[in-house]
Amino acid sequence: MSKSKSIFMLIFFLVPFIDLEAAEYRLGLSMHDVERRIEGGAALSIEKIFDRPEWWHPYAGRPHVGTHISLANNTHLLYAGSTWNLFQKGKFSGELAFGAALHSGEEDIKNNELGFGCKVNFREMIAFGYKIAENKVLQISAQHMSNGSLCDPNQGLTSVGLRLAWKIN
Template sequence: MFKTLRAALLLALATTALAGTATAQERHLIGNFGEIGKNADFWEIRMGIAAYDTGFFSTHETDGATINGELVFPSPDFLYAIGSPRPYIGFDAGIADHPIHFFYAGLNWETYFTDRIYLSNSLGGSINTAKNLDDPKDYKALGCNVLFHLGIGVGYDFTRNFTGQLYADHFSNANTCDHNAGQESAGLRFGYRF
């Protein structure tokens, strides 16, 4: 799991390092490919639904759904040097047998590959409502109530203000606790920028 976290962090850092000190209109990774910081000045509300306990690294121990919501803030000026990521707060509310709910916060980078299609990467931390953290016989031995949060999504802008994303959330402790079952969800959400 630590390798996954490290890879996501390196991707985010590489994306922002390549942006350099260019203006918002000049931020590109390769020529006109890969614009970042496009939405740096916008607020955004995102809401969606996802499959609970579903993802590449999930243990798929239960069925159900997750209600997802995020509030994304404009990027503060001091984050300009790392690609103007936008701070976010969010939640994953599980609808399943023995659900675990997550509340999280961090930074979100968006890299546009066309005028409308983009990749969203999030990195932050979370807290959860899991009660039994260390018994692998019980559902989801997460090991800790404080976990890392990684998010990834592929988005499409229907208009300048309205967007949709196929996304996935990953929560784990990167083996900093005795158990690290991790929790993931994957689904669809929509956002409104203002």
């Protein structure tokens, strides 16, 4: 599938989630490719987490969409999925996310670059936060994208960083 068709399909998939009054926005910086350091440098992450729509399955968490932009112009991600709250204890919180990611990287290993096997992969994330204001949380997060050995190669991409989450409504 061509890049333009993949991007069109992702945008088409995301249209039902576009809402001006999202529940939460997240903005952060992370270290890109912490496992292999083939694609080093920082990455900017932007994410929007929505209130659970009425039609959304009650066990599916809250829907999210986001992007992970390599500031060194390596692999970029567009992703969507669900986010679950693990715990909230005083000012501390934890959450998990799972979904799919479309990447701009190579499918095969070429010239000392990562190879991801498939154009669309799984994406998992874990974050731990500390509430710094009534509607703001500072989070440390780790995300991983790979194809779960459905395609070959399956090198994956792991990033770790800090982000600020703020609730709108």
